[in-house]
Amino acid sequence: MKADRQAPIGVFDSGVGGLTVVREIMRNLPDERIVYFGDTARVPYGSKSKNTVIRYSRQIVHFLETQQVKAIVIACNTASALALDTIEKEIDLPIIGVVKPGAQMAVETTQNKRVGVIATESTIQSGLYQQLITEADPAITVYGKPCPLFVPLVEEGWTKDPITEEVARRYLAEILDKDIDTLIMGCTHYPLLRSLLRKVVGEKVTLVNPAYETSQALRRLLRELDLENPGNDEPGRQKYQFFASDGVERFNAFAHSVLPEQISDTKQVQIENY
Numbered sequence: 648m649k650a651d652r653q654a655p656i657g658v659f660d661s662g663v664g665g666l667t668v669v670r671e672i673m674r675n676l677p678d679e680r681i682v683y684f685g686d687t688a689r690v691p692y693g694s695k696s697k698n699t700v701i702r703y704s705r706q707i708v709h710f711l712e713t714q715q716v717k718a719i720v721i722a723c724n725t726a727s728a729l730a731l732d733t734i735e736k737e738i739d740l741p742i743i744g745v746v747k748p749g750a751q752m753a754v755e756t757t758q759n760k761r762v763g764v765i766a767t768e769s770t771i772q773s774g775l776y777q778q779l780i781t782e783a784d785p786a787i788t789v790y791g792k793p794c795p796l797f798v799p800l801v802e803e804g805w806t807k808d809p810i811t812e813e814v815a816r817r818y819l820a821e822i823l824d825k826d827i828d829t830l831i832m833g834c835t836h837y838p839l840l841r842s843l844l845r846k847v848v849g850e851k852v853t854l855v856n857p858a859y860e861t862s863q864a865l866r867r868l869l870r871e872l873d874l875e876n877p878g879n880d881e882p883g884r885q886k887y888q889f890f891a892s893d894g895v896e897r898f899n900a901f902a903h904s905v906l907p908e909q910i911s912d913t914k915q916v917q918i919e920n921y
Contacts, residue, residue, distance in 0.1 A: 650717045653876055655680035655888070656865065657716030657740075659707045662690035663802065663901045664835035665722030668745065670906055671862035672720075673887075676869075678878035681887050682714045686918060688893035691798060692725040693767025693834075700769070704730035708738060709921040714888070717874050720865060721745065724766055724833050724857070728773040741868055746770075748864040749831050749857030750779035756853050757829040760787045763822040763852075766833030768793040776833060790822045794834075801836040802901065807843060815840070815847045823848060831855045839905065889913040 656676075658669055662685050669683055684707050686692075692700050704726045711719055719742040721727045721734075727744025735742055753762045753776075764776045771791040780789050797818075800811045822830075830852050832838055838856045845854060869875045880886070887910070891898045895913045902910040 650874055651715070652717070652874055653680070653880055654715050654717035655682045657682050657684075657708075657711035657714060657719040658722050659684040659704075659711065659719070659726075660686070660723040660835055661692035661703075661725065662687050663898060663905075664798065666902055666905045667835050667838045667858040668720060668722035668861055671858045672865065673907060675859075675862040676866055678876040679869075680876065680880070680884075682711060682716055683887075683889050684710060684916065684918075685889075685891045685898060687891045687898055688918070691767065692723060693769045693795065693798070695725075695769065697729045700726055700729040701733050703918075704734055705737070706918050706921045708734055710890075710916060710918060712738070712740070713921075716740065718742065718865070718869065720861060722835055722858070722861070724770045724835065728770045728775040741872060741874075743861065743864055743868060745835065745857040745861045746775050746833075747779060748860035749833065749855055750776050751783065752855050752857075752860045753829050753831050754780055754783040754787065756855060757787060759826065759828045760784070761825055761827045761829075762787055762789050763825070763827040763830040764789060764791045764833045765794045765797075765818065765822075765830065765837065766791070767798070768795060770833055776831060788825075790825045790827060792818055792822050794818045794837075797840060798834065798836045801839050804904070806839050811840070812843055812847065815843060819844075819847055823852075827852060829853045829855060831857065833857065890916045892916055892918045
């Protein structure tokens with residue numbers, strides 16, 4: 648049976664960072680409907696084991712399947728790195744993560760073949776960015792740096808704070824010494840630090856935003872599978888739906904600071920039931 652082209656895209660993340668991916672989908676695929684799930688009760692994923700991240704991701708995918716989605720985006724670098732390959736084999740829906748699109752853009756961007764990746768501990772340890780980049784071009788050297796403090800600083804709203812800038816300078820000193828010309832913001836929270844990171848790395852380093860690259864990869868996938876929403880939804884059909892496993896008010900407040908439109912009706916889901 649052919650999938651419904653007007654069905655929503657399912658997007659999930661360990662918390663609120665994946666809203667940067669939702670923002671790019673809203674901007675670049677304006678006809679698409681979206682169902683977003685943020686696992687705010689169990690965030691962060693970056694310090695969890697691979698088996699735990701796979702288990703959590705599996706539950707969320709089961710939930711999204713109940714929402715009749717036509718495709719799934721794992722808007723979480725950690726889950727993309729640790730769970731995507733497993734989940735892909737278990738479901739019939741098309742599914743993409745945020746790591747491959749970001750890695751591909753870094754390969755296309757770098758001139759001096761020296762690429763930096765900043766991400767969570769788990770994403771760096773998985774080696775997936777390094778693997779994908781060097782498979783595409785063995786001449787490229789990849790330097791990874793975990794930046795665990797960035798997520799709580801972003802969620803605190805300290806995206807332009809001197810403390811955050813000092814933390815960024817400490818984290819990035821090591822890979823800037825490697826003369827990189829391209830830096831992947833390998834966590835969905837990090838694009839919200841873009842202007843601060845630009846200040847720290849300077850104009851000569853290209854910042855790669857996997858959230859934007861994922862929206863472009865999603866567009867290509869939907870086109871290839873003839874699943875693009877034709878944009879003629881019946882009136883009254885809800886375009887964007889948001890779910891979280893905890894802290895709905897905090898989720899709404901953060902969403903308001905990230906998304907182009909106000910979100911106030913996020914629903915709480917007992918995700919362990921799926």
